[in-house]
Amino acid sequence: MAFHVMIIPSMDCPSNCSYCWGVDKESDLMSLETIEEVVKWLKNFRKGPVTFTFHGGEPLLAGYDFYKKSLPLLSQQLSHLKPAFAIQTNLWLMNEELAQLFAEYNIPIGSSLDGPQDINDFQRGKGYYEKTMQGYKIAREKGLRVSFISTFTSHSIKLKEEIFKFFLDNNLDLKLHPALPSLRSENPDKWSISPEEYGELLVYLLDEYLEHIDDIEIKNIDHLCKGVFMRRGVVCTYADCVGDTFAIGPDGNIYPCYRFVGMEEYVMGHVSNNPTMEELSQSPAWKSLHQWMDLVDEECAECKYIKFCRGGCPYNALTLDKKTRKMKIDGVDHQCEAYKIIFSEISNRANKEFLSSSIPLFGGSKPKSKKASIMDLMLKSS
Ligand code: SF4
Ligand code: SF4
Numbered sequence: 001m002a003f004h005v006m007i008i009p010s011m012d013c014p015s016n017c018s019y020c021w022g023v024d025k026e027s028d029l030m031s032l033e034t035i036e037e038v039v040k041w042l043k044n045f046r047k048g049p050v051t052f053t054f055h056g057g058e059p060l061l062a063g064y065d066f067y068k069k070s071l072p073l074l075s076q077q078l079s080h081l082k083p084a085f086a087i088q089t090n091l092w093l094m095n096e097e098l099a100q101l102f103a104e105y106n107i108p109i110g111s112s113l114d115g116p117q118d119i120n121d122f123q124r125g126k127g128y129y130e131k132t133m134q135g136y137k138i139a140r141e142k143g144l145r146v147s148f149i150s151t152f153t154s155h156s157i158k159l160k161e162e163i164f165k166f167f168l169d170n171n172l173d174l175k176l177h178p179a180l181p182s183l184r185s186e187n188p189d190k191w192s193i194s195p196e197e198y199g200e201l202l203v204y205l206l207d208e209y210l211e212h213i214d215d216i217e218i219k220n221i222d223h224l225c226k227g228v229f230m231r232r233g234v235v236c237t238y239a240d241c242v243g244d245t246f247a248i249g250p251d252g253n254i255y256p257c258y259r260f261v262g263m264e265e266y267v268m269g270h271v272s273n274n275p276t277m278e279e280l281s282q283s284p285a286w287k288s289l290h291q292w293m294d295l296v297d298e299e300c301a302e303c304k305y306i307k308f309c310r311g312g313c314p315y316n317a318l319t320l321d322k323k324t325r326k327m328k329i330d331g332v333d334h335q336c337e338a339y340k341i342i343f344s345e346i347s348n349r350a351n352k353e354f355l356s357s358s359i360p361l362f363g364g365s366k367p368k369s370k371k372a373s374i375m376d377l378m379l380k381s382s
Helices: 032-043 059-077 096-104 117-124 128-141 156-169 195-211 219-230 284-299 336-355 374-379
Strands: 003-007 050-054 084-088 109-112 146-152 174-178 245-248 253-255 318-320 327-329
Touching: 003 032, 032 059, 050 059, 059 084, 059 096, 096 128, 109 128, 117 128, 117 156, 128 146, 146 156, 156 195, 174 195, 174 219, 195 219, 195 336, 195 374, 219 336, 219 374, 284 327, 336 374
Parallel strands: 003 050, 003 245, 050 084, 084 109, 109 146, 146 174
Antiparallel strands: 245 253, 318 327
16 A cells, blocks of 8 residues: 555534544644654655545644645655645634635545534534535636545435435535544444444445446446455555554654544654664554454455455454443454445456356347446546
């Protein structure tokens, strides 16, 4: 996997989405000194291109000055790593100044929207839709690329047709997330969907995508099809991410990924100490994730999809130990059933297409179907 460093300027967020439990209202803001330490740390850390993704919490809380100073620092002082940038934001705090700056650095934006206003605001909070769409408009006016993640919950999954139509009618590309059981709330399953529901949702979207391939992009389906075709995961969820992805929390602590930020037991080091890869690999966090990879090799050994699934995401494998109240990883990604459903669907359909694609025995040409094929998705350029 390519080298990916996530910078988390704040774990706070002005929104209050019902199913989100990763926000820390007391979070500090990252200082510019921490960015300078990141630069020092990465100067001789690893060769090859790096992508920096600003993530949160809500990364725009850091404000214009933070980006105005950080972006040239990272891009000039680490120019040997050919840095590329991305940001994941709800867009509420987007303004012309920031959009202009992000356009200068060609920064693609990932944002979050769960569908039409009523569905979105029901689960993300009243007023969310308008604020995000306002920021979207500003970003688009400056020519920025924006794509949305839609989180499917126990509420919105019943409205999947309406949600898909919304993205299609508004020319918005789509990436989806299943709402996961909360590791912190008293009612952990209130918003979550089951792995089976998630698998069926992916199959539904695969069918819709094949019907509308020229009008929308569904990134998860692209990644899944490409992974099956290439026999290896093309995004972190289906590849071994440990050692290629790191996240830096607001205080400069280094974690394996943004999803672990704030969890003490997953701190691998601190940027101010300039840790080498060797030193990070001695941390208990690194070792525990490697133990998980060994567990995947064992538990998934018989699975047909292991080469392009790799046990899924280690964060999705976390469970809360009710006795110790600590997180533990004791199995593969809890979405395993969903992955089996969609990988089996893609593989079977691709095989069928392959078998029926032979040249007709008695001359004549193969009838042309208007609908796209799985092979079209597998070969689609990203
Ligand atoms: S922990 Fe999960 S989300 Fe984070 S990089 Fe690894 S696979 Fe991706
Ligand atoms: S589908 Fe499930 S069993 Fe197969 S590799 Fe993925 S996590 Fe393992």
